[in-house]
Amino acid sequence: MKEQVHTAARRARIAAATLAVTPRAGKDAALQAMADALVDGTDAIVAANDLDVEAARAAGTGENVIDRLRLDPSRVAAFADGLRHIAALPDPVGEVVRGATLANGLRMQQIRVPMGVIGMIYEGRPNVTADAAGICLKAGSAVLLRGSSSAARSNATIIEIMRGALGEAGLPPDAIQMIPADDRSSATHLMQARGLVDLVIPRGGAGLIRAVVEESTVPVIETGVGNCHVYVDADADLDMALEIVLNSKTHRTSVCNAAESLLVHKAVADTFLPTVVAALQHAGVTIHGDESFCAVQADIVPATEDDYAAEYLSLDISARVVDSIDDAIDHIRTYSSGHTEAIVTSSLAASTRFTSGVDSAAVMVNASTRFTDGGEFGFGAEIGISTQKLHARGPMGLTEMTTTTYVVTGAGHVR
Amino acid sequence: MKEQVHTAARRARIAAATLAVTPRAGKDAALQAMADALVDGTDAIVAANDLDVEAARAAGTGENVIDRLRLDPSRVAAFADGLRHIAALPDPVGEVVRGATLANGLRMQQIRVPMGVIGMIYEGRPNVTADAAGICLKAGSAVLLRGSSSAARSNATIIEIMRGALGEAGLPPDAIQMIPADDRSSATHLMQARGLVDLVIPRGGAGLIRAVVEESTVPVIETGVGNCHVYVDADADLDMALEIVLNSKTHRTSVCNAAESLLVHKAVADTFLPTVVAALQHAGVTIHGDESFCAVQADIVPATEDDYAAEYLSLDISARVVDSIDDAIDHIRTYSSGHTEAIVTSSLAASTRFTSGVDSAAVMVNASTRFTDGGEFGFGAEIGISTQKLHARGPMGLTEMTTTTYVVTGAGHVR
Structure with a gap:
């Protein structure tokens, strides 16, 4: 041979x-x-x-x-x-x-x-x-x-x-x-x-x-392994955040640019968690959450380390409340496969901090993770998405x- | 550890x-x-x-x-x-x-x-x-x-x-x-x-x-392995060719951009071989040549396949007469480490054919192989020369x- x-x-x-x-x-x-x-x-x-x-x-x-x-x-x-x-x-x-x-x-x-x-x-x-x-x-x-x-x-x-x-x-x-x-x-x-x-x-x-x-x-x-994160910042427009989370997770689940993990700043957790949990569950998503998420609803599965590292490629998402944007960046640097991360924020400072702090092939600001794609970027043809x-x-x-x-x-x- | x-x-x-x-x-x-x-x-x-x-x-x-x-x-x-x-x-x-x-x-x-x-x-x-x-x-x-x-x-x-x-x-x-x-x-x-x-x-x-x-x-x-060639074309200025061969081989022998192999078009062999052999030997270079080179002088060592593939990093050079520019390109595609090749020619067609035909990191036209260097290229600092x-x-x-x-x-x- x-x-x-x-x-x-x-x-x-x-x-x-x-x-x-x-x-x-x-x-x-x-x-x-x-x-x-x-x-x-x-x-x-x-x-x-x-x-x-x-x-x-x-x-x-x-x-x-x-x-x-x-x-x-x-x-x-x-x-x-x-x-x-x-x-x-x-x-x-x-x-x-x-x-x-x-x-x-x-x-x-x-x-x-x-x-x-x-x-x-x-x-x-x-x-x-x-x-x-x-x-x-x-x-x-x-x-x-x-x-x-x-x-x-x-x-x-x-x-x-x-x-x-x-x-x-x-x-x-x-x-x-x-x-x-x-x-x-x-x-x-x-x-x-x-x-x-x-x-x-x-x-x-x-x-x-x-x-x-x-x-x-x-x-x-x-090419291709994507444990992509959506981070909802303290200064996020929460309606926009909800749409971006849903689209990133549920638009197509079997693709490498689908979101697999949700991080929410504690300042907006009280408002955002009930809404996002209800919407994700309505879309059929199983949430693997930290204590804060589990406190919202009985149906949420407690998240393990393996969940934070998982590329589910299915209607599952890990979810965690973070104390700060730096906490979110640390979490992403620890667990991400380096494909795509998204931040939802109205703050220019937060957007700059996030885009220079994470270490991934693509960073989305106020846009779905699903946009990391040769066709969407206007390359005309795509042979794969490099994560190295x-x-x-x-x-x-x-x-x-x-x-x-x-x-x-x-x-x-x-x- | x-x-x-x-x-x-x-x-x-x-x-x-x-x-x-x-x-x-x-x-x-x-x-x-x-x-x-x-x-x-x-x-x-x-x-x-x-x-x-x-x-x-x-x-x-x-x-x-x-x-x-x-x-x-x-x-x-x-x-x-x-x-x-x-x-x-x-x-x-x-x-x-x-x-x-x-x-x-x-x-x-x-x-x-x-x-x-x-x-x-x-x-x-x-x-x-x-x-x-x-x-x-x-x-x-x-x-x-x-x-x-x-x-x-x-x-x-x-x-x-x-x-x-x-x-x-x-x-x-x-x-x-x-x-x-x-x-x-x-x-x-x-x-x-x-x-x-x-x-x-x-x-x-x-x-x-x-x-x-x-x-x-x-x-x-x-980085760095350089079996670099100088090809002297049928249309070469032979004074220029002599200078480029000598400089490429003898300016510094222990570096990766030094020439290790000389190819001469048969049309100029009768004129060029005696001159280049004398000049190289005067500079202390041992020539490992093919039959045509060996016919010039008794001191020339017959070249083996290993010679054509060698990165000598010393005062040695392999040398061969080729029938055509395509022959030269084939020889280079076979034996080169893909670092630097040089052509000496006055013909635009030959220069175009050579630069698009060889498959190396750098191609010199009427210049010494020694110019492949971050400092010479104006990069300011160099961490090595990639041959991949x-x-x-x-x-x-x-x-x-x-x-x-x-x-x-x-x-x-x-x-």
Whole structure:
């Protein structure tokens, strides 16, 4: 298996050298061709997917997981549209990030260039296959796709169709390759193919991400775990606070930018706690609260340390009353996964203190945590949300899939 | 030892929270105080260093290594001046990298913020101790310094003096801490202190860097291995080429931006080879050449695959004649460590082809490889030269020691 992964990676490197010098028009034409081919291949994709779904059902997989796995013509059309949308975005490659003429006359430019070969290790949804391939291609990199074994037939069909379109568009099909998922070791070989793979991005649950971070010798960008907080300040507009808490928690519960924890300043606790408890419970949310919350209502579950650290991804929220904004910041610095925190306040001082005090990828002032998203930020495409500090932090679009090189031009300059 | 490293990291995190909200004036005053204290403490530093040097000599350490270890009053004054120079540089923290008002009225800003806690693992020279502490402090991060055991007494004294100055300047001394070097495991615990340490930077030989990359679970920036090439094109000005080859190879041999390999287009080989061979040999360089080079002169050592891959860091160079510019690019893509490559050419087409075809941190056109350097690039301070593609590529200054956060301000915005 190691040889198979390394062979794929070596072929990807060769394809990447071609992609690196392919102008935007060539990449966009290939993306359009891939979109057309996927729509034309809808029957084949859905047929392959039916086999995956049957196998999953036979294995006793839960219906919510099967729902994420299932493809129908409208879902295929949606990810084909996604590729067309990527084609319409500006090309990040070639951007001059900075430049100067140095004192000695050397002309220096820092230029955005492709990453090279990117490995994606992901779970579940087969739409990630087309999305990731499209984003990597537009950013000028070859991609090695290691999806879930449960979606193996769907992924294989989608990838075969995209490779065919690439070839017809005159680009190397090896720019998009599938790494077989039938053997767990293929993921390990991919993340240890140092010198052949430039970057590995895991997308999936906390367990997958931890495994990749621990085993990888290729640089990794961590994505996605979100224990997001909403802090209601002493100076909050409490009607606004209620809306933001409800939206952050209940708009969609299974996403990484959903709120998992509520902090309320003690100065507004007497007024706000009864209202927010009633509203959350009305929305079906189970509250895991501290003593102050538990005093409001018998239905509230006493919160443990584990609750404060939890990414529930469900209709649950931990809740605590804090003595001060610094108390709130300390709580967040202790328990947060560094994804998104929100403050609701009318005080400029409190807003400044909070945004500089917490240490997360995004901080919302008087807005829902749900806005941390590449689409909402106007990035056009998003390959995930980074919760690490290196290279990319927050939503990652095309720019974050590139690196830079310095080009320095002289006239025989020596030191 | 693990507990000791983790305790230091936890104290560093607390110090980092203070540094993150310390304005530039406070950091600059501390840097000046550190510089003054180091000069005042010259006798103590030199005395501690004498003990390190004696111990190294007793252990049979070579004189060139001892020379790098040795400190005298002028070297102490030089790194104190380095801190004053860092104080004079702009503060990278707070820079607005990009910003926009989104369609829904949300105001989004991507703001440069400190990394948090940075671990430095390095060998040899005790001047790195003061340099790294200064750069990290200015960039708003706490630093954990894990130097070489051979410099333990020098490093301990330098760090104690800097910590004292930090305290007197009103900043937390725990922003600069020493990780003991008497036990190899301290480095391992540092690079595996996930969640406590945000970034590890190894500085040293290829062996140290490989060990850190393989064992670290904290994100790493690789520095420094440089198998740099000079390619003399068919359209080169051969006088210029000779000067650039000599300067790249012989200006300083022990540095990562020195040239280690020479490629010559066959069209100019007959003219150029005799000249360049004579000039290199006159400068004391041993040439490890291919058949064409060996045909010029009996003293040339036949080159092996290992020669083409070598970072000699000595008066040696590998040398080969290539059939075309694409041949040169292929050779470089195969053997280079991705640091710096140079082309000598008068052809715009060749220059464009070369700069977009090689895949390295820096590409020089008609200039010496020796120009890849933070000081030469005008960065003011340099903590190393990254040869990886993630986060920072090429010389790393203050900016590269930071990350960013998105601050999004609304008026009760929900989705």
